[in-house]
Amino acid sequence: MTEMTINTSDKQQTQEKNHETVSTRQLSVCPECSGRIRYDEEHGERTCTDCGLVVNDAEIDYGPEWRSFDGEGNRQSRVGAPITERRHDKGLSTTIGWQNKDIHGNTVSVRKRKQLHRLRTWNERFSSKDSQERNLKQAFGELERMASALGLPDPCRETAAVIYRRAVDESLLPGRSIEAMTTACLYAAARKHGMPRMLTTFEAVSRVEKLPIQRAYRYLSSELGLKIEPTDPIQYLHQFASELEVSDEAEHVARDILEAAKDEGIHIGKTPAGLAASALYAAARLTNEHITQKTVDETVGVSEFTIRNRYQELLDAYDMHSHP
DNA sequence: ACCTTATTCTATCGGAT
DNA sequence: ATCCGGTAGAATAAGGT
Numbered sequence: 175m176t177e178m179t180i181n182t183s184d185k186q187q188t189q190e191k192n193h194e195t196v197s198t199r200q201l202s203v204c205p206e207c208s209g210r211i212r213y214d215e216e217h218g219e220r221t222c223t224d225c226g227l228v229v230n231d232a233e234i235d236y237g238p239e240w241r242s243f244d245g246e247g248n249r250q251s252r253v254g255a256p257i258t259e260r261r262h263d264k265g266l267s268t269t270i271g272w273q274n275k276d277i278h279g280n281t282v283s284v285r286k287r288k289q290l291h292r293l294r295t296w297n298e299r300f301s302s303k304d305s306q307e308r309n310l311k312q313a314f315g316e317l318e319r320m321a322s323a324l325g326l327p328d329p330c331r332e333t334a335a336v337i338y339r340r341a342v343d344e345s346l347l348p349g350r351s352i353e354a355m356t357t358a359c360l361y362a363a364a365r366k367h368g369m370p371r372m373l374t375t376f377e378a379v380s381r382v383e384k385l386p387i388q389r390a391y392r393y394l395s396s397e398l399g400l401k402i403e404p405t406d407p408i409q410y411l412h413q414f415a416s417e418l419e420v421s422d423e424a425e426h427v428a429r430d431i432l433e434a435a436k437d438e439g440i441h442i443g444k445t446p447a448g449l450a451a452s453a454l455y456a457a458a459r460l461t462n463e464h465i466t467q468k469t470v471d472e473t474v475g476v477s478e479f480t481i482r483n484r485y486q487e488l489l490d491a492y493d494m495h496s497h498p
Numbered sequence: 499a500c501c502t503t504a505t506t507c508t509a510t511c512g513g514a515t
Numbered sequence: 516a517t518c519c520g521g522t523a524g525a526a527t528a529a530g531g532t
Contacts, residue, residue, distance in 0.1 A: 388528090443504070445528095466518060477507055482520060500532085507526070514519075 306342060309352060313338050316356045323379040324371055326364055334363035337394065346397055350390060354382045358390035362400055369413075370405045372447050374475055407432050407441065410450035414474045418465055420458050428457035431488050434495035440487055451476035452484035456492075459485075 314335055321331045337359040341347060347355060357380040364370050377384045394400060408429060415425040431453045435441045441449055451474050458465045467478040 443529095445506070448506075464518095467520095468518080478519090479508080479521095480506060483506085486520095502531080503529090505526105505528075508524090510522085512519105512521090515517085 309342065309347065310339070313352050313356045316353060317360055320357065320360055320376070320379045324360075324364070324375065326360070326367075326369065326371075330363050330367045330369065331360075333366055334360040337362055337398065337400070340398055341394060344397060346393065350393075351382060351386060353380060354386040354390040355394070357382060357387045358394050361387065361391055362394060362402060365402050365405060366400070368406075368409050370409055370446075371413075372410075372475065405446040407435075407446040407449035407453065410447050411454070414447075414450055414454055417473050418454060418458075418470065420454060420463055420465065421461060424454065424457040424461045424463055426457075427460055428453040430496075431456055431492045434492045435488050437495060438491040440491050444484065445476075445480070447474070448476050448480040448484055449488070452481050453488055455481050456485040456489050 317331060317334050317338065321334070334356070338356060341355060341359065357376050361371070361373065361376050373384055373388060376387060380387060395402065411425060411428055411432070415422075415428070428450070432441070432449065435449065435453070451470050455465065455467065455470055467481045470476060470481055471478050
């Protein structure tokens with residue numbers, strides 16, 4: 175919510191700045207048919223309500239990518255179209271305006287038809303390029319937002335962006351929501367960097383449900399051939415330990431427990447997060463810190479059922495391993 | 499895409515600390 | 516009174532056809 179408001183205000187500021195320098199941008203009446211010009215927030219375009227003339231496409235280039243995520247307002251990350259791309263678009267939009275003005279002697283209906291035809295051609299040229307760019311900007315904005323919320327570092331974000339770009343290049347997007355795909359990319363990137371977050375955690379910061387995220391991830395994984403190892407429960411350990419506020423000692427014991435479990439092979443087929451949470455519960459018990467199963471359930475989202483069913487056999491494996 | 503199997507979850511209860 | 520452990524049935528994930 176906050177970011178949305180920041181975003182729009184940034185956009186407006188940029189818009190105002192452009193009004194001062196480029197005269198065609200402040201047109202409120204269509205130069206061709208005198209219809210009203212409407213600003214389309216969603217598409218970032220100024221269009222005539224009567225004839226559909228796109229007065230200014232270049233606006234979109236100042237869109238969602240101008241965001242500051244660190245709260246300081248001075249570290250806006252610029253991801254997306256290179257500058258040359260932007261200039262190119264600007265030039266095009268101006269060209270349309272002048273050409274339309276140059277056509278004079280024709281009757282209105284013929285002129286309009288010609289104009290519409292031309293606009294359609296332009297639009298096609300734009301949309302094939304610009305809609306992709308818009309997608310990327312939207313997507314990267316979302317990536318940043320979610321990564322910040324989850325505390326995922328820059329390299330991880332970049333990996334996510336790279337994966338997303340690949341997905342776009344391979345035309346994996348059509349028919350899928352951008353949000354689901356971006357979330358899936360970040361999920362994959364987080365796992366690849368050995369700092370996984372549970373799917374439910376992603377669901378909490380994403381605007382889509384778990385199922386589409388998961389579907390998108392599956393799709394990505396198979397189509398792009400991302401070779402991502404199954405998550406090692408130990409990777410959840412530190413994350414959970416700090417959320418549960420257990421001692422470093424307990425965390426260390428939990429690590430040993432999980433190592434033992436892996437040697438015994440009792441971890442296969444079990445949810446990594448469940449194992450990590452159970453190991454921490456068991457370790458806390460061994461180090462005489464009491465955390466209840468209910469607490470674990472509430473803080474890391476692994477049910478009491480799973481804790482109960484795992485922790486006992488984890489302890490068995492641990493004992494067996496340390497005293498043979 | 500559908501079906502099968504193993505795992506986890508929700509809800510619930512009795513017993514223990 | 517709260518925590519633990521067990522149970523049944525629903526939901527979900529992953530693998531195979």
